[in-house]
Amino acid sequence: MKKKPRKVKHEFLYFAWRNWKLRLGLLVVFFFVLLAIVGPHLTPYEPWAYVGPSARPPCKEFWFGTTMFGQDVFTQFVHGLYPVFLVGVLGGGLATVIGTLIGFTAGYRGGWVDEILNTFTNVVLVIPTLALLLILAAYLGVRSFFIQAVFIGCTAWPWTARAVRAQTLSLKAREFVDLAKISGMRPAKIVLTEIAPNMLSYLVMVFILQFGGAILNAATLDFIGLGPTRGISLGLMMQIALLWGALPLGMWWWFVPPGLAIALLVGALYITNVGLDEVFNPKLREM
Amino acid sequence: MNILEVRDLRVYYQTIKGEVKALDGATFSVAEGEIMGLAGESGCGKSTLGRSLVLLKPPMKYVDGKVFLEGEPLPIWDREKMNAFRFAKVSLIPQYAMNALNPTKKIKRIFADILASRGIRLKQVLSELNWRFELVELPLEVLKMYPIELSGGMKQRVVMVLSTLLNPSLLIADEVTSALDVSTQKAVAKMLVEFRDQRFVKALIVITHDISLLYQIADTILVMYAGKFAEKGGTEEIISDPKHPYTRLLISSLPKIGVRYMETKLRGIPGHPPSLLEPPGGCRFRERCPEAFEKCGEEPPFITLDSTGRQVACWLITGNHD
Amino acid sequence: MIELEHVTKIYRLGTFGRRALRAVDDVSFRVAQGRVVSLIGESGSGKTTIGKMILRLIPLTSGRILFEGNDISALSGRALKDYYRKVQGVFQDPFSSYNPIFKADRIFRILKTEFFPTVGPQQWDKRIREVLSTVGLVPEEVLGKYPHQLSGGQLQRFLIARALLLDIQFLVADEIISMLDASTRIDVLNLLAELRNNRGLSILFITHDLSLAHYLSDEAIILYRGSIMESGDIEKVFQRPLHPYTQILLSSVPRLDQKWEETEIRLKVQEGKRTAGCPYYDRCYLAEKGKICADLKPQLVEAEEQHFVACHRFREIPKEVKHAAGQTRGTSLA
Secondary structure (H helix, E strand, O other): OOOOOOOOOOHHHHHHHHOHHHHHHHHHHHHHHHHHHHHHHHOOOOOOOOOOOOOOOOOOOOOOOEOOOOOEHHHHHHHHHHHHHHHHHHHHHHHHHHHHHHHHHHHHHOHHHHHHHHHHHHHHHHOOHHHHHHHHHHHOOOOOHHHHHHHHHHHOOHHHHHHHHHHHHHHHOOHHHHHHHHOOOOHHHHHHHHHHHHHHHHHHHHHHHHHHHHHHHHHHHHHOOOOOOOOOOHHHHHHHHHHOOOOOOOOHHHHHHHHHHHHHHHHHHHHHHHHHHHHHOHHHOOO | OOOEEEEEEEEEEEEOOEEEEEEEEEEEEEOOOOEEEEEOOOOOOHHHHHHHOOOOOOOEEEEEEEEEEOOEEOOOOOHHHHOOOEOOOEEEEOOOHHHHOOOOOOHHHHHHHHHHHOOOOHHHHHHHHHHHHHHOOOOHHHHHOOHHHOOHHHHHHHHHHHHHOOOOOEEEEEOOOOOOOHHHHHHHHHHHHHHHHOOOOOEEEEEEOOHHHHHHHOOEEEEEEOOEEEEEEEHHHHHHOOOOHHHHHHHHOOOOOOOOOOOOOOOOOOOOOOOOOOOOOOOOOHHHOOOOOHHHHOOOOOEEOOOOOOEEOOHHHHOOOO | OEEEEEEEEEEEEOHHHOEEEEEEEEEEEEEOOOOEEEEEEOOOOOHHHHHHHHOOOOOOOEEEEEEOOEEHHHOOHHHHHHHHHHEEEEOOOOOOOOOOOOOOOHHHHHHHHHHOOOOOHHHHHHHHHHHHHHOOOOHHHHOOOOHHHOOHHHHHHHHHHHHHHOOOOEEEEEOOOOOOOHHHHHHHHHHHHHHHHHHOOEEEEEEOOHHHHHHHOOEEEEEEOOEEEEEEEHHHHHHOOOOHHHHHHHHHOOOOOOOOOOOOOOOOOOOOOOOOOOOOHHHOOOOOOOOHHHHOOOOOEEEEOOEEEOOOOHHHOOOOOEOOOOOEOOOOOO
């Protein structure tokens, strides 16, 4: 009896779904997104309110225990998720856009435009962002999550610019670009309609990396005290916890959940990226 | 004794749509001192055959068949066991090999590393290596260079010396000349013959789509089509008297110097090879063959015609006509 | 039709562009209407660069390219588009010539948008079917498909069909055969020949394969390292090659009717440093040190009617040089 070959309508989706890394990563991210949306409604408390005895470990009333000041850790946690995503998307998105624009232009135009943009990229790359942030902090009285996102976006783009430039250079050398030129297409149109769509898969992966990177970046800044002056985020939670002696006092429920959440979230994003790479690049696929 | 004996070898490719029957029942042998040319167009299975004899890895899948190297069974399905044979007894120069040289290592280092993986120190074979370099007209300075400093022809010669340093009994060369310039092609092709003449290797399988190249250096030619063998025989006989319709049409479609469109309009073979996912029953060339008849619906066996070792798989020749 | 006058292309390499690479060096030739001229050379000969310069994909460093008497580097905007109505190209790798994420017939749609925006859909469809049948493709088999669903031969013919949509007069065919299978090659070659015969199309056939060139062309230009070594009527060049390089090329081609001779070929050890003299100097069996070959670059001279060669010593070719058709050449040209 002959075995019939399976009909595969959408090869892409088939691989996308079959890829366990992609599935796992997206599931974890989705879980946290859900938690960020639904979480605040699950708890009767306000994040900064003093609702209970201080330094209580997790119990039925306070699922993640309480802080030194008697605030509910769980409430802070679920409220702190939203800014994480905000800064991640905004900061990561901004970095992706800037890096892509600069990378595209440098790669496609070449020549002295390329030289100038490369120099600019290198300069931004070596600027010590921490020092820059300290200076900015001295001038800006109040820092918001939005400012943080913009700052991250404006400093994290160099590697993206380099990567996009390399991709553009390789695509530019492909013969279908030459064919578009001798078809009378204008350069801008060629970039938009021929090169960009090909880079879409690459750009998606770049964005995910920037997203994860921005989250880490923001958490680090929060942690060392250069975060926003108002509001709550996972990084800020950890900062406050350690400032108030959670470590020597053994109050693990205060800093472990936010730390773990960040690690899981960023890890999940990176795994998703690896999975996406396998989906987009047929050679990496396991059969 | 034959250096290589292959019986009914089947190697398929695993894809999401099913199994691609790239090599479907190969039976042949290569004698000592023989240079066998393996010819065919893309997708006919010649590269699959070559590679499966040395490194059978996914998505290639061993399905059936036996292989004997100098009388000993060759366990091509077992990658671990093949380690002992690879490079020392049977060696492959893969397509694009010259681009596979590690760009960060000097040539000497590349040699040293490969020899070390066999437990041999470079010093032991250095004099032999020097002599081989001389033979292929590579200056010894090349050892101190990086691959990027060498031309295509030089890299190809380095790879050739590398693959034959341990005197494997069988050397398989997969499209080693296609990326080279015409003048270098001739030199490299002649070098392959030299390797046989100098007894570095006992037998050679040269895989290429260029039949005229095989005419120049091969003793026998084996023509493949869609995963099956079409014809095999001595080079002169195959070229002057091709029996299988595919071979005849293929040879007559090749532009040769001295033939111009004005005088003789050559013809190609209309259509294209069948998909190997679900190959048609019977002779796989049937659809494109101008001389196909009823019997062709049944698969023709690859039969030896006479004492010269000529073999054909075609009912026209071996079976009954209507 | 197309004329190159002293065309040179120099690439600047290294930091601050200190090193110069002469990809094309003072090349001049002409392609008349209805003629197929083969530009024959190995890798690094500059043949692809010339093709791209004619297609305005690479700028010239010096010299001029004229189309019907007009300098093409002066063209821009509207005039450039008009140029592309008459001059088109087909490239080597059929799979790289298509944007893999789009369907193959998108290349027709691009043409329509750029060149024929006002043509009605029915009329356009008719035109497409016409050109497809000219190149020997069945519309139902090739329209609406992605590039990876078609074969190399079909893709190349598709590209030729695209060029025909524009009613061109000149086609640059850059190694269009080399990636095709043996049994498809001849069909594409025959197609080019028919286009020349039936439509008077001029073709610059860029190739490294001498048998293909000989089958199809009227004239040949032998290129080595950016300079023309020999050129002229193809029969004359192939029957009586006057340049050592051409002789080596012809004797190296593997043939089905005769075996290789034992000609000595000096293999290139390293890329020779560019001397002021003949570019072929370090590989040439005729050259001797201290003589004119090392110092003075030979110019293209007319050795006989429709046969040009750039070599100081072409008259000294040994008597016993076998040439293309397998007959021994007679005494040297006096």
